[in-house]
Amino acid sequence: MNQVPPLSGHDVAADPALAAALVREGADWAEGELRQLGTLAGTAKAQEWGRLANENEPVLKTHDRYGHRIDEVEFHPAWHELMTVAVEHGLHAAPWTMARPGAHVARAAKFYVWSQVEAGHGCPISMTYASVAALRHAPALAAEWEPALASRTYDPGLRPMADKRGVLAGMAMTEKQGGSDVRANTTTAEPLGDGTYVLNGHKWFNSAPMCDVFLVLAQAPGGLSCFLLPRVLPDGARNAVRLMRLKDKLGNRSNASAEVEYDDAVAWLVGEEGRGIRTIIEMVNMTRLDCVIGSAAGMRLGLTQAVHHTRHRRAFGRLLADQPLMRNVLADLALESEAATVLMMRLAGATDRAVAGQAQEGLFRRVALAAGKYWVCKRAAGHAAEALECLGGNGYVEESGLPRLFRESPLNGIWEGSGNVAALDLVRALTREPETAEAFFTEVELATDPRISESVGRVRKTLAHATEADARRLAEEMALVLQASLLIRFAPASVADAFCASRLGGGSGRAYGALGPGRDLDAILARI
Numbered sequence: 385m386n387q388v389p390p391l392s393g394h395d396v397a398a399d400p401a402l403a404a405a406l407v408r409e410g411a412d413w414a415e416g417e418l419r420q421l422g423t424l425a426g427t428a429k430a431q432e433w434g435r436l437a438n439e440n441e442p443v444l445k446t447h448d449r450y451g452h453r454i455d456e457v458e459f460h461p462a463w464h465e466l467m468t469v470a471v472e473h474g475l476h477a478a479p480w481t482m483a484r485p486g487a488h489v490a491r492a493a494k495f496y497v498w499s500q501v502e503a504g505h506g507c508p509i510s511m512t513y514a515s516v517a518a519l520r521h522a523p524a525l526a527a528e529w530e531p532a533l534a535s536r537t538y539d540p541g542l543r544p545m546a547d548k549r550g551v552l553a554g555m556a557m558t559e560k561q562g563g564s565d566v567r568a569n570t571t572t573a574e575p576l577g578d579g580t581y582v583l584n585g586h587k588w589f590n591s592a593p594m595c596d597v598f599l600v601l602a603q604a605p606g607g608l609s610c611f612l613l614p615r616v617l618p619d620g621a622r623n624a625v626r627l628m629r630l631k632d633k634l635g636n637r638s639n640a641s642a643e644v645e646y647d648d649a650v651a652w653l654v655g656e657e658g659r660g661i662r663t664i665i666e667m668v669n670m671t672r673l674d675c676v677i678g679s680a681a682g683m684r685l686g687l688t689q690a691v692h693h694t695r696h697r698r699a700f701g702r703l704l705a706d707q708p709l710m711r712n713v714l715a716d717l718a719l720e721s722e723a724a725t726v727l728m729m730r731l732a733g734a735t736d737r738a739v740a741g742q743a744q745e746g747l748f749r750r751v752a753l754a755a756g757k758y759w760v761c762k763r764a765a766g767h768a769a770e771a772l773e774c775l776g777g778n779g780y781v782e783e784s785g786l787p788r789l790f791r792e793s794p795l796n797g798i799w800e801g802s803g804n805v806a807a808l809d810l811v812r813a814l815t816r817e818p819e820t821a822e823a824f825f826t827e828v829e830l831a832t833d834p835r836i837s838e839s840v841g842r843v844r845k846t847l848a849h850a851t852e853a854d855a856r857r858l859a860e861e862m863a864l865v866l867q868a869s870l871l872i873r874f875a876p877a878s879v880a881d882a883f884c885a886s887r888l889g890g891g892s893g894r895a896y897g898a899l900g901p902g903r904d905l906d907a908i909l910a911r912i
């Protein structure tokens with residue numbers, strides 16, 4: 385009695401904020417494929433893949449039975465099922481092969497929907513997507529690798545690129561002594577004179593090590609540079625990339641993250657020597673977008689689980705979802721989730737148009753992405769904890785799936801520039817390129833509303849005197865005013881008003897569920 389049925393058999397893409405943003409940001413043509421993926425994402429079968437991939441973690445095999453190094457990682461079949469769907473639906477690189485406006489938006493929406501099934505496999509999918517942006521700094525290499533990167537066939541296994549129907553890419557920047565500060569990297573790259581380099585050194589975090597190719601930072605004679613390093617060389621020999629061990633991580637357990645050593649590994653220069661950060665940052669900016677998408681997806685997943693549970697569970701004589709205080713909590717979680725979704729879709733739209741050459745969108749994206757990465761990823765962990773609590777003790781039990789969501793939730797805040805680094809990057813952009821600030825304010829003020837003009841005044845004041853120590857406050861204020869502006873323009877008044885009152889006006893508590901009086905909770909919850 386009073387136990388909640390599992391949430392499955394639903395369309396994960398049936399999300400009004402997502403659907404409206406898909407049209408607004410120019411990808412209405414993708415609605416059919418999005419709904420198809422959403423329906424698959426809601427099946428018990430896909431949910432089971434997610435569980436199995438996390439409960440049967442990848443295993444490192446350093447040597448074969450004869451003692452030869454093989455440096456391979458074995459994954460459960462469920463991982464391969466998840467990867468197959470992601471690749472077949474073009475979540476890894478499809479936009480780069482399509483001249484169609486909205487291609488990056490469609491891909492973002494699909495990544496958001498499919499991430500709700502399982503987050504760990506999003507790592508190699510995201511890195512493959514992002515790698516193309518950096519690889520284009522070396523047109524010959526891009527011409528060689530892009531067709532295989534963009535292929536819709538998932539073809540796992542270490543073989544030369546020419547023998548594969550599709551390949552995946554990863555990224556290796558972080559070393560023991562330098563993560564955020566990659567200039568401290570010590571891995572060396574020595575030119576051989578034939579266009580190739582040999583790399584010696586290590587990487588401390590190298591996720592998805594079974595990818596076919598990696599973009600790597602190493603110190604060349606001309607300074608820190610970006611390299612393309614395949615796991616298998618064109619002649620079929622294994623490149624000298626040694627997987628030393630896999631990380632024992634808090635979450636993200638379906639995905640492997642390795643410590644690796646290079647022992648005369650062969651690599652090709654991408655871009656110019658000494659400009660490695662500028663080159664690889666193109667990739668990092670794309671993966672930062674996916675951090676925002678991933679965190680927004682986690683919020684939506686937590687919200688739908690919380691709403692489902694409370695609509696079926698009774699306490700003190702009525703459904704939890706009808707208890708006034710629970711309604712306040714759910715509505716507050718819904719506001720946070722919708723604000724994250726509209727922001728991530730706006731960032732995807734900016735990416736789409738910036739890639740197509742629209743300079744103003746590039747300027748806006750430069751700062752909105754840094755602020756969004758900081759804020760949405762920061763909010764994810766608290767959101768997951770509160771969603772879990774809506775299920776009471778059942779939420780604390782692994783079978784509910786909420787512990788997995790909770791363990792995953794801090795990760796997007798750490799990688800691709802941890803909180804402080806993202807906030808400092810925002811201040812750097814605003815200071816060095818003041819035109820980015822104007823692009824941001826122009827966008828925000830498209831909502832002609834006194835609540836926005838007041839907040840913009842506050843942000844401008846913070847910005848005028850911003851020191852490094854103020855970077856988080858500035859990032860938070862900017863993200864909130866942007867989210868408020870988007871909600872005023874595109875969400876129902878019930879959502880926008882409650883968001884502005886609680887997030888801009890101080891009309892809320894510090895925990896979720898303390899929305900002030902006069903909010904239309906029924907209207908907010910009717911959207912879930």
Ligand SMILES: Cc1cc2nc3c(=O)[nH]c(=O)nc-3n(C[C@H](O)[C@H](O)[C@H](O)COP(=O)(O)OP(=O)(O)OC[C@H]3O[C@@H](n4cnc5c(N)ncnc54)[C@H](O)[C@@H]3O)c2cc1C
Pocket residue numbers: 554555556557558562563564565589590591592633636641795798799800801802803804805808
């Ligand atoms: C699961 C997982 C997978 C990963 N996969 C990869 C991968 O595939 N490839 C890869 O290259 N890396 C990967 N990383 C590494 C990740 O990108 C780094 O951990 C991250 O960039 C932070 O670097 P760090 O760990 O060296 O921390 P540090 O750089 O030591 O930072 C520690 C803390 O100090 C803060 N900080 C740093 N500088 C400043 C400053 N100037 N002012 C104020 N605060 C500062 C940071 O925000 C952070 O909170 C992965 C990490 C994780 C957890």
